[in-house]
Amino acid sequence: MENNDILSKVKKIHFIGIGGSGMCPIAEILLHKGYELSGSDNAESDTLARIRSYGIPVSMGQRAENIKDAELVVFSAAIKDDNPELVAARQKGIPTVERSVMLGMVTRHFPNTIAVSGTHGKTTTTAMITQVLLEAGLDPSAIIGGKLPLIGGNGRVGKSDTIVCEACEFVDTFLQLNPAISIILNIDNDHLDYFGTVENAIRSFHQFCKQTTGTIIVNGDNANALKAVEGITNARIVTYGFAPSNDYCAADIQPTFRAREQFTVLKKGEKAADISLSVPGKHNIYNALAAFAIGDLMGIDAQQIAKSLHAFTGVHRRFELLGEFGGVTVADDFAHHPTEITATLTAAKEMGFSSVWAVFQPHTYSRTYLLFNDFVKALKIADHVVLSEILAVRETNIYNIYAKDLAEKIPGCVWFKTFEEISDYVIKNAKDGDLILTLGGGDIYKCANMIVEKYKKLGK
Template sequence: MELAMFDGKLLENAKHIHFIGVGGSGMYPLVQILHSKGYRISGSDNNETDTLALEREMGVEVFLGQRAENIGGADLIVYTAAIMSDNPELRAAKGSGVPTIERAELLGYLTSRYQNCICVCGTHGKTTTTSMITQVLVGAGLDPTAVIGGKLPLIHGSGCVGKSDIMVCEACEFNDHFLQLFPDIAVILNVDADHLDYFGTIENVIRSFHRFASLAQKAVFYNGDDANTVKAMEGISGKELLTFGWSDHCDYYPAEIVHEGAESSFDLYSGKNRLGRFTIHVPGRHNILNAVAAIAAALYVGTPVEAMKEQLAGFRGAARRFEILGKVRGITIADDYAHHPAEIAVTLKAAKELHFNQVWAVFQPFTYSRTKLLMDDFAKALSLADKVVMSEIMGSREKNTDGIYTSQLAEKIPGSVWFPEFEEITDYVTTNAQPGDLVITLGCGDVNKCAKMMLKR
């Protein structure tokens, strides 16, 4: 992908901005920010959602259905990467002569407007860590602007508009989108093989994270115990370089870790200096490291330690990140956004530590290319669950040119089953799950609908 040249005057002549895919979680915070600055906002989407209702309340003109005439009167048109190239509204936009840009370019422009922009990247854990930082800063009264890839209950959505010079931004490596951002402080959680349909090799992934780190103006906080991240940092200079990890060779690390169900507590050290004891209520060992990264970044912009302790103790996760949706007839229903084998493995290991009778993984594969490239890894990760139920693959922006199907994945997981429809999955799980079991839906598509259907049963 050839990155667009940065236009420092992007919004100078715009009064009316139109969003194609305005209901997306990544679009909503941008709408909030620009609406607060006085721009007239309109947008379209194909499905009615809670986000659209919130945007209407703000005064956004929302069109249901994507048609050429929706763009009328706009000075700038923004679309998401999920919009197909043959979408009639996008085609009309690109043929209209009106400046038409992808969401990542607009987000990049907005990050350039803040003096302390914290951009959080990594193959896994971005949303949780961005949410933790946002919760800490909002709760401590630092009044940040935030753009998160999921919903944070504290701010009732995926973003907020503050009056300070601090911005917290989730930085996604998909198609090198994060290279359009302007981080002052970069946080790199981990680097793994994902989006290989675009990157091709892990070496190319590492190269892109290196380029992202080089963009940071003030500091980079990175995982000193992750080999790929350390490799990505080779040759980076001209800014503060600070590590976090599990071991005391890192600048920030936890010690005296205690797990009690979904609760974990730990002492946090900066070098030999003990900063205090912190408690989090999101399950899994990986979330301790996410919290350490969040604390380190929040400290850098002046957040008091005691305020961080209080806010992290009250953090219960972002939506769709090991989110407990309810308990019916003794069966716990949860939902998680995990869609890469490493994420699925981490989530299922955390679930197994919570001492349920059986852990059910209800998985919706996302994109044919990822399923094909990582099929053996998916099979290994999902086999950590006691029961595996799968849906057909959600192709999203892709066409199934290679003939990849869930049945091929199911053959590699002994005892697994798959069904074409969520109704069939719901019937099977609600008939066979027993009191004391955990059922967790996994995937970045719409498999969370299945979790809600199970609850209703």
């Protein structure tokens, strides 16, 4: 990759969209490595406030003059080609790199890069691993897709040679990485607008495995993930899962009530530790097993790992409990793919609520159209379903698909155009002992906040 040595030749770096959750931690690491940074963004945010607290100058709005005397410009995937700062940089001959390329360059400064890949669970597992390593005194750097309460943000700069980061498969961004340790949590039929088929996705994960130098920790219960490691000889393969044949196995899984998953970890058939999680769902047992394997691989005492996994209370927008109002619990979750929705709603149904309300914002026309029947099946798990309009993200509606099409296939389902209407409807109809759970990868969290505010105004 021709960009590999660029960091050794520059001092001043400008970030377009520096407040983004994926940009902020990279900026922090580069700042601590002695680079002079500047940035721009279009909206105020917690991450932007954090960037400013380091004394990094940030311009609001994007204009050609913001790049000033930058020697390298970093931009996020959301930045369009006609962005005035990007155009100005290219006209001046200033090198420009997309965020995932910069992530690859940054991680190559860390001999022990731990990269967490998979269709679902990357953010939670990356956060779990960060907590395990940090509380064991290993001082890792981290780049996480959501806010980890322990560190008060979505990234940190450590003094060790270890960095933990997410490795996203979308448009093959994870192929910018050469990790020492890789994790494959699962491979599912997502991002088909890019991959076309699951087989193509598996091929990309296989290439990711070929770029791993030390160990690949793979979900041994996931057939697609196992296909991705077939024929891999450049790294050691370690498996985890519920099946006893895995190197790390979850045994004696206890029935759950209100967000407590309890199980025993067996390592090569021998008991390693009893685990009690503070986050709900069988999917989080898988995430915890992956984190346990990493901790064990790095020589952390099994009881210390168990303690950290118990202390882990989740990540922002991952089954995030927002409060209880007049007996009604309100929570928010990032789930936007049928597999994630199934896992989250199944966990919710096992938590002892009278009934579960799924308030879902479909995310992209292509995903809604291509996985239509899977969405219907997943959402039917809830007792009541309320839909918003489909969030377009980067697409136009060439599929002629609408929220009402989903609603027609789900018994009792209703849909509304605005969050205002949705919040009024659920507050009017939710009963004591119910859970209202907002779901989606877009801005449905605003609807959750609206519901909370309305309950507060009602004095609940």
